[in-house]
Amino acid sequence: MAINRISIVLVLGVIFSLSPLRLWSQSEIRIEGQVADALSKIPIPYASVALVDSVNGRVKDGVTTGEDGTFDLTTKETDFYLEISFMGYQSLQIRNYNPQSSVVRLGVIYLKENSQSLDEIEVTAEKSAMEFKLDKRVFNVGKDLNTTGMGALDVLSNVPSVNVNIEGQISLRGNTGVQILINGKPSVLSEEGSNALGTITADMIESIEVITNPSAKYEAEGTSGIINIILKKEEKKGFNGSVSVNTGIPDNHSVGVSLNRRTENFNFFTQFGVGYRSMPRYNESLNRNLNDGTEIYSEGTEYRNENFYNITLGTDYHINDWNVLTLSGSMAYEIEDQPSETDFRLRDANGSLLSEYRRTEETSATNPKYQYDLQYEKQFRNNEDHKLLISTLGRFFGKTQSSQFLNIPIGTSDVAPNQRTETSFFDRSFVYKLDYSNPITEAFSLEAGALYEQNDVGNDYQVLNNASSGYVIDSSLTNNFEYDQGVFGVYSTAAYEGKKWGLKLGLRYEHTLLNTLLTTTNEANRQEYSNWFPTVHSSYKISQRFSMQAGYSRRIFRPRLWDLNPFFNIRNNYNIRRGNPELQPEFGDSYELTGIWIFENLSLNTSLYHLYTTDVVDRVSFFENNVNTTMPVNVGSRNQTGLEINGKYNPVKWLGINGDFNYGYFSREGVFQDQDFSFQGDKWNTRITGKIKLPAGFDVELSGNYESAYKTVQGEQSGFAFGDIGLRKKLWDGKGVVNLSVRDIFASRIQESRVYQNDFYAYSFSQRGRFITLGFSYSFGKGEAMSYNGGRRH
Structure with a gap:
């Protein structure tokens, strides 16, 4: 399911910034939980967790889930409920809480797929977006128009920090000596001598990891860093x-x-x-x-x-x-x-x-x-x-x-x-x-x-x-x-x-x-x-x-x-x-x-x-x-x-x-x-x-x-x-x-x-x-x- 995750985060940021916070009490309540798919049990990253005023229905605060689907939210609000949503899933409201030592532990919250809106959602993630992790940046590939009918080198030319010259030579921040991986491994498709990156098309790519300072987990090859091309693996039954x-x-x-x-x-x-x-x-x-x-x-x-x-x-x-x-x-x-x-x-x-x-x-x-x-x-x-x-x-x-x-x-x-x-x-x-x-x-x-x-x-x-x-x-x-x-x-x-x-x-x-x-x-x-x-x-x-x-x-x-x-x-x-x-x-x-x-x-x-x-x-x-x-x-x-x-x-x-x-x-x-x-x-x-x-x-x-x-x-x-x-x-x-x-x-x-x-x-x-x-x-x-x-x- 193709989803513009960064756009979701930005939209939520706009929504959450519109409402002033209201004190619940003199002490804060901390709310913890994890959001996952009801069928596969796989965590859902970037789902929105909104704190909503029970009286007027206005959003008072909110966060998005992390890579592992977890979230952590603190509030002083007195009368609220949580609304958890993610594109392609049915929204879920949680109104009953049992705080213990000022902490609400919700455990795993399962969202069900919304089949009626699935087809519409699948075509909305059309623009590539960047996210950040501890030791790398991840470029989630959308459907960029100028890569139509082209290969992986064209996608790479759209990735921040990466340049591809007229000969197809790849550089990172202007330096050559970059190691190219496919799904974390060396591949015949990634060898410049084989000229084969073109056999990978834009829509076959899930994401591109730009690793300017690779951790010791990766091979030390490439003085300018590593570019790891992650191919899509269809998960729909x-x-x-x-x-x-x-x-x-x-x-x-x-x-x-x-x-x-x-x-x-x-x-x-x-x-x-x-x-x-x-x-x-x-x-x-x-x-x-x-x-x-x-x-x-x-x-x-x-x-x-x-x-x-x-x-x-x-x-x-x-x-x-x-x-x-x-x-x-x-x-x-x-x-x-x-x-x-x-x-x-x-x-x-x-x-x-x-x-x-x-x-x-x-x-x-x-x-x-x-x-x-x-x-x-x-x-x-x-x-x-x-x-x-x-x-x-x-x-x-x-x-x-x-x-x-x-x-x-x-x-x-x-x-x-x-x-x-x-x-x-x-x-x-x-x-x-x-x-x-x-x-x-x-x-x-x-x-x-x-x-x-x-x-x-x-x-x-x-x-x-x-x-x-x-x-x-x-x-x-x-x-x-x-x-x-x-x-x-x-x-x-x-x-x-x-x-x-x-x-x-x-x-x-x-x-x-x-x-x-x-x-x-x-x-x-x-x-x-x-x-x-x-x-x-x-x-x-x-x-x-x-x-x-x-x-x-x-x-x-x-x-x-x-x-x-x-x-x-x-x-x-x-x-x-x-x-x-x-x-x-x-x-x-x-x-x-x-x-x-x-x-x-x-x-x-x-x-x-x-x-x-x-x-x-x-x-x-x-x-x-x-x-x-x-x-x-x-x-x-x-x-x-x-x-x-x-x-x-x-x-x-x-x-x-x-x-x-x-x-x-x-x-x-x-x-x-x-x-x-x-x-x-x-x-x-x-x-x-x-x-x-x-x-x-x-x-x-x-x-x-x-x-x-x-x-x-x-x-x-x-x-x-x-x-x-x-x-x-x-x-x-x-x-x-x-x-x-x-x-x-x-x-x-x-x-x-x-x-x-x-x-x-x-x-x-x-x-x-x-x-x-x-x-x-x-x-x-x-x-x-x-x-x-x-x-x-x-």
């Missing part, structure tokens, strides 16, 4: 489902089906779909040799066209009330076609044209993916949060790719020989986890667990040059790269969370063993290291309207395959990206202080943060023979101090405004190959989104974004602004929905960088352009329409 159809410009066509069948002991779920999408990108680059004045300019458009097919199957088996077994699996198969054309012009110091040619590419690839997840959960009888969780996860991503590059002369230019490449890639990983949590008391809890993760990756890459005798292997660009990494970790945390304040302490130990091998040249690299990762989190509730959080964590960023593999695509022979097998991990210490305000129609949170990172991984350009080669290297340390402000404002019922602002000042210190890379700079970004409710069931959503320019170790990155717009029309009481969205309305979202060095200047520009999507979704049973696209993002 019976048969539910939805079907959706999407089309778009550029090509973005898909059909998807989501089905769910829940009985007393089983919950079966599946999602499957097919589609085709095209992802054009315009590129422009300039390399200028400052020693002899020559320059090479290139421009062209590349496409990534895909047919995709994927399916997810899973079941939860409730052995009894205390034991649940979950088995799920997913398979995907993609067929790629990547045509591109790039024009090259070489000029001398006087600007005279030396050579001009066109380089065309025809690339085809097949990408099989699969994943399984087996999980056993035991809930102990004394407390529903007393749990033991054992899980294993296996995943595979493969790619078989072949490319043909033709150099076509323009005029009488001499050109390099034609080339071919063959790639065979695989990524296998296995994760074994044990997690135990025990709430010793209502306020005090313990957690402990262990993990072992094994990654086995191979990339067999072959380049062939056309010669008189046919295509001949280029040994300088051909090799087979093997990557094998094992990580073992154990952790323990202890937390106290009272009515006013909370404290959570944690410690994690991780041992890493990494081996890489270039088999053709027999170049091996071995890294083995052990590290301790302490964490501290605290919170203090100053009043009903204002709370504070503080936290510290130590993190690590381990270089991945694409950071280590020295062989990359040769689409542009003058601008090459490659990995660095000798790259070392970077470590970060993160400090954060956050204030949270909740008013009648405004919520606001402000964070001061500091991140100190050592052995920073930065991409550095090397110039030789007019070829710009970019590779990651460890360059010194970075201190970054920032201010982040997020807010939501609802001035009137038909208008909602969300805002996000992040400013960071950074100082870099480091020397690489006798070159001093020390410098200072800053960067900032802001986003504002407005939603307008119109008559006849129409909704409009507008979003504006700006990211500032900033300095890099060798140059600068340009800033840009862009906007999105969405329009929705509901049909058949919300069972059917038609959506139209336009992303990057003015085609202004770009990636532009400049490198300034003593002996060369390099410029690059990239642009995706405008995307228009039209979608229709229809739900049946009690299911929610799930727009589906299933494709890639980059």
Whole structure:
């Protein structure tokens, strides 16, 4: 059931603020209780508990229930009753009390589902909202219009503190090195190298947890923090489902089906779909040799066209009330076609044209993916949060790719020989986890667990040059790269969370063993290291309207395959990206202080943060023979101090405004190959989104974004602004929905960088352009329409 919980809290705040309090007696009465679903016995968070004057029926005071459904209310009123309500449930009045020592303990209060209003309620939670916990922020995903027909990366771009660039690279508060989890676990769908986050659609996501200072419970990977994508798991009994159809410009066509069948002991779920999408990108680059004045300019458009097919199957088996077994699996198969054309012009110091040619590419690839997840959960009888969780996860991503590059002369230019490449890639990983949590008391809890993760990756890459005798292997660009990494970790945390304040302490130990091998040249690299990762989190509730959080964590960023593999695509022979097998991990210490305000129609949170990172991984350009080669290297340390402000404002019922602002000042210190890379700079970004409710069931959503320019170790990155717009029309009481969205309305979202060095200047520009999507979704049973696209993002 989709419900805008934050809106409920704000509306209640308005109601409760309208009535002055009246004294009951000279002493206060404290009222305690818990609200739960009458059928499932599951606690109901964010239910409203209103204290109502028995004489005139006016609301005198009130609270909302916490995550565990509990509430605590004090009053001096003399003649009142409680009214407990939650959208989708029948309201309940409690008029009889028996105070003991000035305390009324109501126990568990059960609310019954209101079936008559259920369908109407299910379509009211249309806007995403943020809530706060001791060590994280939770972004509850609504039906944002500008994500219509799009994938998880589009949803992430709407989450405060998170940015997604034109290449699909994810950063948190402007920093990369973010660990992406699916349901708290690593997933093939979350690997940037697999480009698969697009297979998760907006309506498949329940919430996104933004953890800037993760506790020791989580793996230490990700110096910038963790983003955990929580997928929906349908809890409604019976048969539910939805079907959706999407089309778009550029090509973005898909059909998807989501089905769910829940009985007393089983919950079966599946999602499957097919589609085709095209992802054009315009590129422009300039390399200028400052020693002899020559320059090479290139421009062209590349496409990534895909047919995709994927399916997810899973079941939860409730052995009894205390034991649940979950088995799920997913398979995907993609067929790629990547045509591109790039024009090259070489000029001398006087600007005279030396050579001009066109380089065309025809690339085809097949990408099989699969994943399984087996999980056993035991809930102990004394407390529903007393749990033991054992899980294993296996995943595979493969790619078989072949490319043909033709150099076509323009005029009488001499050109390099034609080339071919063959790639065979695989990524296998296995994760074994044990997690135990025990709430010793209502306020005090313990957690402990262990993990072992094994990654086995191979990339067999072959380049062939056309010669008189046919295509001949280029040994300088051909090799087979093997990557094998094992990580073992154990952790323990202890937390106290009272009515006013909370404290959570944690410690994690991780041992890493990494081996890489270039088999053709027999170049091996071995890294083995052990590290301790302490964490501290605290919170203090100053009043009903204002709370504070503080936290510290130590993190690590381990270089991945694409950071280590020295062989990359040769689409542009003058601008090459490659990995660095000798790259070392970077470590970060993160400090954060956050204030949270909740008013009648405004919520606001402000964070001061500091991140100190050592052995920073930065991409550095090397110039030789007019070829710009970019590779990651460890360059010194970075201190970054920032201010982040997020807010939501609802001035009137038909208008909602969300805002996000992040400013960071950074100082870099480091020397690489006798070159001093020390410098200072800053960067900032802001986003504002407005939603307008119109008559006849129409909704409009507008979003504006700006990211500032900033300095890099060798140059600068340009800033840009862009906007999105969405329009929705509901049909058949919300069972059917038609959506139209336009992303990057003015085609202004770009990636532009400049490198300034003593002996060369390099410029690059990239642009995706405008995307228009039209979608229709229809739900049946009690299911929610799930727009589906299933494709890639980059």
